[in-house]
Amino acid sequence: MAGDEVSVAVNGGTVMGRHQPASxxxxxxxxxxxGMPYATVExxxxxxMVPPPRSGTLRAVEPGPSQPFPMAPHDTAESPLRLNIFRPCTCSSAPRPPSPGGGGGDGSGSGRKGRLLPVLVYIHGGGFNFGHPLERDLAALVAWAPVDxxxxxxxxxxxALGFLTEGGGxxxxxxxxxxxxxEWVREWVRGFGGDGGDVTLMGVSAGAHSIGHHILSPSPLPFRKSILESGSPTARSVLAAAHPRPTAQLASLNSHAxxxxxxxxxxxxxxxxxxxxxxDNMASVCWPxxxxxxxGPGGGGIIPDAPLKLWDDAARSGRMRDQAVITGFCSHEGTSFVPQRAATNAAFLSFFKTLIPSLAPADLAALERLYPDPVTHPSSPYANPPQSRSRYGAQFTRLHEAYAHYAYICPVLHTAHSLSCAGATVYLYEYAALAPPFFAASHGDQAAVVAHDMALLRGKPGLADVAGAMNARWTxxxxxxxxxxxxxxxxxxxxPFDGRGQPNGRLLVFGDGNDEAAGGLGKGTPVKTRTLTERExxxxxxxxxxxxxxxxxxVRSSL
Structure with a gap:
């Protein structure tokens, strides 16, 4: 065995991995x-599902092909489906990283022989069309964690390989x-030193949407803890296969094929x-x-009904009381998605009417009042910042703020509200550190910070403090x-939404006032507590x- 390799005995065979020294x-x-196969697919x-090999050796020392997606920068293959495992080395009592964020946990790390580790299963994002499981530096997430x-x-x-709406399948x-x-993790992770009975799901964006759907499923997965970053089962849209939008997109796919x-x-x-x-659908954010x-009429399915109905069913069942969730949002979730040159109120209304065709004239009028047009209302809070007015249309800030609330922030708060009212343990956060290109806390900006990715943090001491605070709490x-x-x-x-006379609405804000990633010098505040506002x-x-x-x-319910 090479000096930089490590082996585990699983299911009668051997899996060879890579040893990564401390740095x-x-x-x-x-x-x-x-790149270990966990399932084959047609x-x-x-x-x-496929188990680890019953004999011989599986070499898992280099990343394997990911699932295919357009313009992938690496090798891809339809089969098998693969996973990756990152664990603290069992070989020695390595030095511990600093423990920012303090408090809680047992602080134990090395010298853990015989003790199974809690397992964090990461589901990547990418709008259900892009992405791969090595999108974040998960080695750093493990290496900087104050607990193992x-x-x-x-x-x-x-x-289309994973979310085709065509009938018959x-x-x-x-x-x-x-x-x-x-299922594979629960059955086989023990061989790698993990506790298959202590699993936390974690996902960002589409990965967080996915976890939300698993939480609501009438056939729930065996987990109690989850971390949903900028995602929710009610985020954006979850349409029926027969809805005109996915139907038209399927017809378009067949035409292009x-x-x-x-x-x-x-x-x-x-x-x-x-x-x-x-x-064809990118500008409207009506993603296929x-x-x-x-x-169907006989039930079943991963999402057997509209998520709002599934929330009601889950709350009545009482099973949400056992859930514990971290969920949260970035301050400016919409910047990356909306048209940057929209200049008129008509363009603003057209964007939302295309996105949500069933909005009635009264809905659009209420939308205008809630988000006043900065062109005709000088006091509107949605005017573009002075430094960006030449780069963006007059409606850009108004659009990205309203879209952020529709697609991400309010669905996240709906999840937090629904779980809180059902008796679950809920921790809510906002990520506020500013970054390019929008000088904003945009969708996904927290990802490298939670992982404590030094490729981003080097030379940014304030942001490194934010990373320490987030990584410590997540782990x-x-x-x-x-x-x-x-x-x-x-x-x-x-x-604070439930009307029971017990206002709270407290959440943690990470990185408020930090602009180091955007080229500034402001270290800001690593973590502070605030309360949801009446405006929110x-x-x-x-x-x-x-x-x-x-x-x-x-369609609008008749109830």
């Missing part, structure tokens, strides 16, 4: 197992792949056709190949048996009252 970027020595068919955790990152089918195959991956059978189309041709459909309501939550943290470390969120609650009530227009067939 300035990764202060704990690690063992990493890359196109448009459910995955079939084992991280598994999983691949799943994307785009099972839908939401990408979500089903994630469930198969968790020149009518050839999708099941046998060469994968590169399918990706090219899928990318054309994506491009998304999870859909997949229940201590994972290591907590029941998902509870010391009140001094993170006050529990109690919904007014905005979310507006979007919550219209959330059903982006679910199922997109």
């Amino acid at each position: 300035a970027a990764h202060p704990k020595a690690l063992d990493v197992f890359y 196109r448009f068919q459910p995955a079939v 955790v084992l991280v598994v990152s999983v691949g799943y089918r994307l785009g 099972e839908r939401n195959l990408g979500l089903r792949d994630q469930r198969t991956a968790l 020149r009518g050839k059978p999708l099941a046998s189309l060469p994968v590169d041709d399918l990706l090219d056709a899928s990318l054309m459909v994506w491009a 190949f998304q999870p859909v309501v997949d229940g 201590r939550f994972t290591a907590s048996a029941d998902g509870t943290l010391d009140e001094a470390l993170w006050p529990r969120f109690v919904s 609650m007014e905005q979310c009530r507006f979007w919550w009252d219209r959330m059903e227009l982006s679910q199922g067939m997109g």
